[in-house]
Amino acid sequence: MEIEFATEADYTYIADRDxxxxxxxxxxxxxxxxIFMLRDSSEVIGRMRYGYLWDNTPFMNLIWLDEPYRGKGYGKETVLHxxxxxxxxxxxxxxTSTQSNEDAQHFYRKLGYKDAGCLMQENDPMEILFTKKL
Known part of the structure; x- marks a missing residue:
């Protein structure tokens, strides 16, 4: 798997799926x-997007791998990268964060992320916040 920064050529792919x-x-x-694009040869198999919470803390907003590529270590490789x-x-x-009804919370904990609180929004599952010392 290759992890590359997204380029303008990836705009439509991202806009159509995210x-x-x-x-x-x-x-x-x-x-x-x-935004990172995850590729197997030249085929896009996923993406990762981040920003900054409080303008000073890197915050992973999204990591997505297409179904056939899950469970193969690509997500872990991307996060570690x-x-x-x-x-x-x-x-x-x-x-990072994930909703309390999503299995991603277990993935983040395995990677060393610690529960740091939660956010409750009306009509949505609780959002669990995670932090990790780098």
Whole structure:
């Protein structure tokens, strides 16, 4: 698997599949190198997107692998790649979250993320916040 920063050529792919980001933000996140494309040969198999909570803490907003590529270590490889990049840039901590009804919470805990609280929004499952010292 190759992990590469998204380029303008990836815009349509991202816009068509990522329903959790405003279309108006995709181009700027590509320019700021805040989206990774995950590829097997030249085929896109997933993506990872991040930003910054409080403008100073890297926050992984989304990691997605297409179904046939799950459970093969690609997600872990991607998260560790991102963490290393954030560490190199001098960030001491990274964060992410997932809803309480999603299995991703177990994935993050296996990678060393610690429960840091929750967010409760009306009509949505509880959002669990995670932190990890880099």
């Amino acid at each position: 329903q959790h980001i405003a279309k108006a933000l995709i181009a700027s996140k590509i320019r700021e190198k805040e 991102w963490e290393q990049l954030m560490r190199q840039q001098g960030y001491p901590t990274a964060m």
